[in-house]
Amino acid sequence: MGKMIYLDNAATTKTAPEVVEAMLPYFTEMYGNPSSIYDFASKSKEGVTKARGQIADALGAKREEIYFTAGGSEADNWALKATFEAYKSKGNHIITTKIEHHAILHTCEYLEKERGAKITYVDVDENGIVKLDELEKAITPETILISVMFANNEIGSIQPIKEIGAIAKEHGILFHTDAVQAFGQVPINVDELGIDMLSSSGHKLNGPKGIGFLYIRKGVKIRSFVHGGAQERKRRAGTENVPGIVGYGAAAERAIRTMEERTAKEIQVRDHFIDRIMKEIPYVKLNGHPTKRLPNNVNVSFQFIEGESMLLMLDNYGVCASSGSACTSGSLDPSHVLLAIGLPHEIAHGSLRMTLSEETTMEDADFVVDKLKEIVSGLRAMSPLYEDFIKKQKN
Template sequence: MSKKFYLDNAATTRVKKEVIDEMLKYFDEKYGNPSSQLYELGRRSKEAIDNARKIVADFINADEKEIYFTAGGSESDNWALKGVAFANFNKGKNHIITTKIEHHAVLHTCEYLEKFGVKTTYLDVDKYGMIDLEQLKEAITPETMLISIMFANNEIGTIQPIEQIGEIAKEHGVLLHVDAVQAMGAVKIDVKKQHIDLLSMSAHKLGGPKGIGGMFIRKGVKIDNLIHGGGQERGKRAGTEGVQNIVGFAKAVELASKDFDAHVKKLTSLRNKFIEGIKNNIPDVILNGHPTMRLPNNVNFSYKYVEGESILLLLDMDGISASSGSACTSGSLDPSHVLLATGLDHGTAHGSIRFTIGEETTEEDISFVVQTMKGIVERLRMMSPIKNDEDLYKK
């Protein structure tokens, strides 16, 4: 199979050529340390960072002084939760509200903070992965310091009503942190309109390099420093800045801002064609995530009576890259916590595959993948010992 079909853009994206070209300048031509501002090379690097900060800020309607560069989304999530928690320990605030379908960077951080006495409420979601706004309101107490809810789910693509959540948080005087790693470049983000206080970002989900991300921290928000040391990032995150990565992040954001609406429209059209193709060609499937309030590139189905890992292996033989809805690939026998939270039984959750399309995906690619999936699922179901044993299947 000569042609490759990369459909795992939620995991990472190809770094765009324009991004690479921009980054290369800061490896040899403009390699100065941005803290060394007494000579030109250092000043150039500092100016590049300042310019990058403004580009990212404008993209989410923030002030450039509210943007801090980090090593990626997981670091930003950790900083938001730990930073707010440690800043509020002596102020009678020890409660965080989050959901059962957050990224592990949030869930595991909450578990860590619970060792220090922080209380966590994990909100349920419905079968589409949506939270209940009334349940959110009821969960807020005088001790609540932070609500942390992702903009769009990385597995099933469901987009939460962030603006309404932000209004609730503001009304109750509670900070709102939003993990926007998957939403950046796919959904309009306006931190002012949506009442967001902290926002986690990552570059490699929208054509930028890995190992670089950012955090929006609204002016006035009290948060502990992430890394102690020098005065970089206005004293909150010490360490010499990776200028090449920062300018790469900004270039990816700049490119994403161009023809944003047309890009989203194209992806949405391809996504809908993909979803209809699966539904019309393969029986006994379940679309995971909200049917319309979902990321424009996310297609996640559960295929009953088959294992997701088996599908992935056969897809790879046909040059198709996707990901499983099961956590087995990370060494766990448990299916995805996200899928279980939506009410799927273990058997159905294990048979889930996520495709995430990208800029290079074509209608012809989707037609090929749908027909390939049809053949793979038919083949696996013929060999399945549990297809006619529902009790065994659900285990």
């Protein structure tokens, strides 16, 4: 096996060298607890403050609107559960979509079953874009929150966030977006887009794992999620993960600084990937919007074969890819996202997600597509379904 070609950057990314460099001193030199009052600890506090500013600047937000968490899932849980508790005197209705990450969907299920919430799951079109008319029709006097992801983690479709923000504002409803995949990949300004809360995770943009944040617009009445000390302005207790926070700040600053050049390259390689696959492999479908998609996302379904078989065979060639979200990779069920955009089970099972990085080259793309052609052809040759299909085509 030659070099590894890593195409699972939606699952996690490599921590950038400059991010690691920024973090290192906070493990061994400036290791003080930022809540302590002596001078040594102030170095840690300064690191946290700087990172908070770097992230706020990346969003067009204020420093005091950034609250650090242990990751995107915690931030999603916090946004939904704490909003429900804080605003339940106004109503108990939350609107979301059928293609959200499970951190949103499972939290909604909990609120519905255990807390008496009413949840509306809005449909998406065949490209995975939320139906705005259906979303607006779902609003009731009891609606307190709309939560729609910025960009889908599986098929890469980018939602009309500005329009959703305007609908929410018009009806006096809070708007939360899970931007775990989008932050650092597309420009985001929370004021321009009308976002009240936003979740993100460091390891999706060349930062460390185990760190995330929740942006909470000033004035949003949201309660503490973790109780204990007075950290994060008394809203999220627990000694701060200083190295992680510093690393996330450095990663956010890097992502914004390099975004234009980096994503332009990713789009070029992504489109080459898609073009070759669609032209050279028969009976394949591109999943997600053809243009309104994340710069690094390729998601395709191959008829008559199983995605897991492709993954194992690609792995033999040193290619790391995915059949969907890493959080559900152990599941035998087809992706809820692919089913929501109208794919039948048998086609959804043959899906492959490849998510690129700035290091992915045209040569990498060509190698993978060449191997995919061999793999798909070989697997179909063993498929009774494909054999029956070809016989019917000939008759």
